[in-house]
Amino acid sequence: MPVSQTVEKILSSLIDDFKSIVCTIKESKDLQILLVEELVGSLEAHKQRRRKKKELLDQALQAQLDLNGTRNTQGRGLGGRRQGGRERGGCGQGDVEADTNQTKL
Numbered sequence: 001m002p003v004s005q006t007v008e009k010i011l012s013s014l015i016d017d018f019k020s021i022v023c024t025i026k027e028s029k030d031l032q033i034l035l036v037e038e039l040v041g042s043l044e045a046h047k048q049r050r051r052k053k054k055e056l057l058d059q060a061l062q063a064q065l066d067l068n069g070t071r072n073t074q075g076r077g078l079g080g081r082r083q084g085g086r087e088r089g090g091c092g093q094g095d096v097e098a099d100t101n102q103t104k105l
Helices: 003-013 016-028 035-105
Strands: none
Touching: 003 016, 003 035, 016 035
């Protein structure tokens, strides 16, 4: 079997994840002289680039998630303190003082 047929069979048997690189290889390389080793090297390089992009995306999403989690925690903590302070300092003590004044009279 000629090498060019082997290359064609490999390209046609790849999964959809490699569709873009298959098109690029078919358009940019002469498949009649392309060696199987060169093809495998191109496919491996593509796979590594995709893996690297996925890792970077995962890291970015994790950082965003961590950042959003920190914001939510701080927001709840500040809101809880402010609200608790108002309840204890505002209405609660004012009512106690009013009750105390009434008792003294």
